[in-house]
Amino acid sequence: MKQLPLLLLLSMTAVVAQQPAPEPPKPPVDPTLPDAALQKLLMASVQNKASATSLPVVQMRGKILQGGGRGLVIIEVNKQILSLKKDATLSLSGEHSHLSLQLTELTAESATIEVLPLNQTLRLQ
Numbered sequence: 397m398k399q400l401p402l403l404l405l406l407s408m409t410a411v412v413a414q415q416p417a418p419e420p421p422k423p424p425v426d427p428t429l430p431d432a433a434l435q436k437l438l439m440a441s442v443q444n445k446a447s448a449t450s451l452p453v454v455q456m457r458g459k460i461l462q463g464g465g466r467g468l469v470i471i472e473v474n475k476q477i478l479s480l481k482k483d484a485t486l487s488l489s490g491e492h493s494h495l496s497l498q499l500t501e502l503t504a505e506s507a508t509i510e511v512l513p514l515n516q517t518l519r520l521q
Contacts, residue, residue: 452492456520469499469507
């Protein structure tokens with residue numbers, strides 16, 4: 397009779413020994429944070445938007461005025477020296493290759509340049 401509980405105890409121990417150890421609990425996942433793949437896509441789109449809407453550094457280096465409001469302006473765009481005639485359009489290269497500059501007004505005091513397609517106006521003095 398004493399052997400029956402002992403056999404029962406041994407068989408239960410064998411069953412418990414065959415079961416794998418429980419895995420440690422995983423830390424809770426924050427549902428508001430995107431996974432790595434989505435985070436990479438979001439960051440890529442943010443960087444593209446930043447470059448698509450940012451303006452280049454434009455500085456006026458000189459201007460040549462002619463009669464009738466004509467002339468040209470000498471500008472430096474991202475360390476490149478360029479000239480832009482009145483009512484002419486200049487397409488940029490490099491990081492800002494999607495932008496064009498158009499000299500819309502040239503006076504003795506200032507030059508007005510429109511940045512296309514952003515439709516932003518720069519007034520250089």
